[in-house]
Amino acid sequence: MRRMSRAAGALKTALGRRGSIRSKILAGFTVILVGMLSINLLVIGLSHHFLGEYHILAERVISANKLIPTVRDDVSLDAYYLVAGRRTLETTQLFHHMEEIRQGLYLLKQENNSENGRIQLQIATRTFGTLQRYCQKLGQEIDADVSLELQNVTLEQIRDVSALVYNQIEEYIYLELLWGESIDQMLQTGFQLLLLGDLAAVVLMVAVLAFLLMRINRTINDPIQALVENTRRLAEGDFDALMEDAGENEVTILNKSFNRMAAKLQRLMEKVEEDTRTQEQLELRLLQEQINPHFLYNTLEIIVWLAESGDKEQVIQVVQSLSRFFRVVLSKGRAVVSLQEELSCIQSYLYIQKVRYADILNYEIQAEPEALDCRIQKLSLQPLVENALYHGIEKKRGGGTIRVCADVKDGCLVVQVADDGCGMTPEKLEEVQREVAGDLGQISEGGFGLPNIQKRIQLAYGADYGIHVSSRRGCGTRVTLQIPAKS
Secondary structure, three states, X not given: OHHHHHHHHHHHHHOOOOOOHHXXXXXXXXXXXXXXXXXXXXXXXXXXXXXXXXHHHHHHHHHXXXXXXXXXXXXXXXXXXXXXXXXXXXXXXXXXXXXXXXXXXXXXXXXOOOHHHHHHXXXXXXXXXXXXXXXXXXXXXXXXXXXXXXXXXXXXXXHHHHHHHHHHHHHHHHXXXXXXXXXXXXXXXXXXXXXXXXXXXXXXXXXHHHHHHHHHHXXXXXXXXXXXXXXXXXXXXXXXXXXXOOOOOHHHHHHHHHHHHXXXXXXXXXXXXXXXXXHHHHHHHHHHHHOOHHHHHXXXXXXXXXHHOOOHHHHHHXXXXXXXXXXXXXXXXXXXXXXXXXXXXXXXXXXXXXXXXXXXXXXXXXXXXXXXXXXXXXXXXXXXXXXXXXXXXXXXXOOEEEEEEEEEEOOEEEEEEEXXXXXXXXXXXXXXXXXXXXXXXXXXXXXXXXXXXXXXXXXHHOOOOEEXXXXXXXXXXXXXXXXXXXO
């Protein structure tokens, strides 16, 4: 009684006004589960009981039915063969059949028979005892070689008694089948009662569920409606749509999460606006840097100098390179070009600079075929090449080589711009690396340099991508650019 009282108290607490939604649902689920399990266990137990009865009944009927051919035919036939001289006491199967019948009747008596069947078996067993005595008598008469007339009298007695045993076994089978019919009637009655119990349990479970739904509806319907309304307001841009902190269930957690999401979304929108302004500043700076007046002036002076020297072919090559350079720089307003186009721009730029710095500048450009179709932001590499020229090769006595290599590794486009110029001291390298990894919200005032390239890449692809600078004094500098490999 104490246990039932505690269970009822727990259920009442779970369904109470301050209980969590989870506890209410679990309470309803427990009621349904207990009801369904009780019904199922009752069905299984009842089915197992009656099916067991049916199985035992079937085994008894089958065992009794197996005795009928032996009692009805084999005993009389083997007794006749003895009298007729076709079998001897040594070759006859009569006594073997008698043993089979005896064992069969004994096993049937051990089963859980019906009351009438048990009485009928007792009658059949006594009659079989008479049949055994007549069979033994026949064996003795044959062994004593009595007259054929006496043997025929005993044979007829065997036939009569075996027919009687046969009829009694059939009567036993009939009585057992009648018992099976009564079992079937009990089974039908039991299942009807079970069906009524099932309906009553379903009605009870529906009532509990209705009560539970009323509780849950009262607990969360109004807060959920308010949450839907505030979500609509938030979707329309009203960041003041906050939920009141009321109640002590899962809706409270949802309300707190909604408020945190609204605050985070507001901060995110402010961050997006700030990034947009930064991007616009970067794009403006990019437009300013696209046409470098010093590079253009120097190139025009080269063209004039070549024309005065009468080198018509090189004038044509320089003008074509300048044209290709500005074709990529302008590129019909596109902000993203293929790596092949970007390398074409670098090729044109370095060719013109090669004409100007013929004695100190060499360059190599290599790219794997799968990298050429990858997309890259326009003018991402030209500032790197320009830095390598003016800060590396130009300041080194004897000149040097600029190498540009591009490849696709682990789903990323990796481009390296390396020079064997003067390089940087560890202190200068550390300063440059700090600038590259510094405050991305600020734009470098020194032109479209490494920090601004880093900012452009991370605004476009995320903080996992960008540029990395390595250098050694007297050995040169290497700048590695990594972005997603997208065709």
